[in-house]
Amino acid sequence: MRQARKSRQQAKRRVAENFWQNQLARQAVVNICADYPRSEGGGQWQIFSPDWPGQFRQLVEDAVRRLGCQPADVVLAALTIVLRRYSAQEDLTVGWHQLPLTVCLDGKQPVDRLVAAVAEQRRQMDGYAADAPSGSGRLVTGVTEVGRCDDSPVEIELVAERDDFAGYWRYRSDLFRPDTIRRWHGHFCRVVGTLAAGQPELAGEVEITTEDERHEVAELFNATALAVDEGATVVSLFLDRVKADPDRIALVSGPQRYSYRQLAGEVERLAGWLADQGLTREQPVAVMVERSAEVVIAALAVMWAGGVYVPVDPTYPPARIQHILTDSQTRIILTQTGLKDRIGGFDGMIADLAGIRQWADGDRPVPVRSRPEGLAYIIYTSGSTGKPKGVMIEHRNLVNYSFWMRDYLQLTADDKTTAYASFGFDASIGELFPILTVGGELHILSLIHI
Secondary structure, eight states: OHHHHHHHHHHHHHHHHHHHHHHHHTOOBOOOOOSSOOOSSOOOEEEEOOOOOTTHHHHHHHHHHHHTOOHHHHHHHHHHHHHHHHHOOSEEEEEETTEEEEEEOOSOSBHHHHHHHHHHHHHHHHHTGGGOOTTOOOSOSSSEEEEBOSSSOEEEEEEEETTTTEEEEEEETTTOOHHHHHHHHHHHHHHHHHHHHTOSSBGGGOOOOOHHHHHIIIIITTOOOOOOOTTOOHHHHHHHHHHHOTTSEEEEETTEEEEHHHHHHHHHHHHHHHHHTTOOTTOEEEEEOOSSHHHHHHHHHHHHTTOEEEEOOTTSOHHHHHHHHHHTTOOEEEEOGGGGGGSOSOOSEEEEHHHHHHHSOOSSOOOOOOOTTSEEEEEEOOOTTSSOOEEEEEHHHHHHHHHHHHHHHTOOTTOEEEEOSOTTSTHHHHHHSGGGGTTOEEEEOOGGGO
16 A cells, blocks of 8 residues: 555656646746846846725736636736737746746737636646745746746746735846836736726737826827918928028038028029929929039929929939939929939930029019929839839928928027938938028038038
């Protein structure tokens, strides 16, 4: 009889050993994004004792009744759901009484199946706890620990007090800020509430965002409304600055310096020439020039005359230049003498900017023909997924963008900004126009300075 009992004990011990070997082998390093760099060795620990929601006990009890489990299973399942969102991992290990509990959570499991898997594993761990290998925990103390379950220490743990379903968070203050732990707590409570409610059914669809965070994202982050003059265009805003401070420097390109008055004169002269060529509203006009003041003069002149600015970088391959000219249905291209040979088989008007500005009549006033609802420019995509595609932007969109840039960068008339992006790239739009609508100073960087 003694021999039989001893054999049963040995068999039971072997089962326990196999269980713990498998359990320890399954441990997954949960890579939590910390606020501060990790260092070797231990760290400083802090306690965060939150104000638990008054209904938290009831939420846990509701989840227990609905899912047919124990309170610890609700806590552990909620933590694994939060961890998956934080780490984007499917294999997750949390601690239970110093011992590792590992689940695979791909997001497609029903919530009740996840909780059942946690409950079964916890039941086995409790049953074999007496046979757990010495030092197998490595997860410090506490009812539930969240950590990097390899040789590095636990970084966060939730110590639950069974009587009132509450507890506190203990965390590495050398890794996490207090507000991070508060956010963890809010997400944890949110998930427990979701488990109690029973919706959604899939673990991957459980929402962790709190109501305060939803309000912050939906209302505060999206509070981007600005007071914008709906009847304005970039040209009219530029002319407002000309009237307000005509002698302030507007544009600098190498040795060239233009005051707002001088720049407006150059722009109006070219706009008048375009009007004399019969330019109609929303007719595309390509601008292909080297990095110089002439790109600003040409772009504003095209818009002044009612046309649509189509920037073309002269460093583009000939095939791309030809595609832009053809696709935009451009009939006029403003360029420089040294670039004409890059235009290829263009059968429209090729105009040398230097000659136009020398002979154009600058003594007569030219009406501004741009309108808020009209097209301002066409910018072409890179073509990385096929042929470059033209994106058409209206004047009111450009004005709205310019006002946003002004507000975001806090631009004033005392500021000086640089233009360094390719003029065929959409980033150049934000470099060229917003600063000129506040009366600031725009510097065009040459290729040698980029």
